[in-house]
């Protein structure tokens with residue numbers, strides 16, 4: 001038990017997290033004989049999955065004829081595929097402002113958030129594809145560390161070195177009980193296997209942190225929890241409830257991990273100041289008294305693109321999520337892409353509120369950015 005736990009008041013044991021168990025597991029031919037696949041299949045069997053198929057090829061099967069969009073979505077979301085990460089997942093990509101570089105332990109996520117960031121950015125059926133060639137996925141850590149970066153110079157991140165984001169295309173904690181990839185990455189970086197000067201970071205809406213607590217993390221992985229107001233949480237199907245995420249945040253902070261709040265997607269719901277104020281107060285109460293707390297915060301407002309809206313409306317035809325272009329402002333990327341964000345005045349109100357209230361209500365929190 002970490003020393004700092006000894007002098008803290010006793011707390012009730014957290015309820016066991018609800019873990020995602022896929023109905024179907026597919027293993028591509030190229031992934032079948034890799035050592036990490038054996039570990040994944042051991043976990044899949046222990047989880048009680050009956051339908052495990054080794055495919056004769058590397059292509060995942062397409063949807064059966066006549067299947068509706070809803071049925072295809074439900075089947076894909078209940079499927080995990082063990083695959084070799086494609087070249088696009090192995091090619092280093094800078095991803096400011098979140099981190100210097102992206103690493104993909106997997107692509108896809110078992111949760112059902114009606115605003116999901118992956119809609120429109122990942123093509124094909126929303127199967128959770130976990131990467132079996134873990135050594136290749138993690139290899140860029142050694143080659144890119146110290147090569148210069150996009151965020152290292154940020155004074156608020158001093159000491160983190162070159163940062164690698166693990167949650168661009170998945171929620172790595174939501175599938176960790178089936179893969180073990182996250183723990184392997186944390187321990188490898190924590191013990192300097194890829195050299196010094198690298199840090200990992202990921203964001204999660206899950207709470208199964210127990211297997212991470214005793215890892216030799218060396219303070220080199222920042223675990224951020226995606227948190228939101230209760231009015232937005234109702235759009236986050238299949239994830240851990242907010243109190244469970246906040247409890248998990250407390251537990252990893254007590255285990256000495258640097259931690260973070262990813263407050264996203266922020267929505268100006270009725271009474272948003274009170275709702276987000278309550279959330280920040282709950283976080284402050286959970287983290288009170290944790291010694292040497294290292295806490296960052298990132299605030300990201302809701303946005304959507306024409307393609308993400310089209311995909312999400314197919315997946316969640318009855319959603320109450322507001323995606324109305326007529327009440328939004330258009331933001332164009334330098335490559336001509338279009339995003340719909342909140343109007344300027346709303347963005348300014350949200351930004352100034354979070355810039356004041358995050359450090360004001362949560363002692364020690366360093367706001368990295370608000371966008």
Ligand code: SF4
Nearest residue numbers: 109111112113116117
């Ligand atoms: Fe998408 Fe993240 Fe929700 Fe998973 S947890 S469904 S990646 S928004």
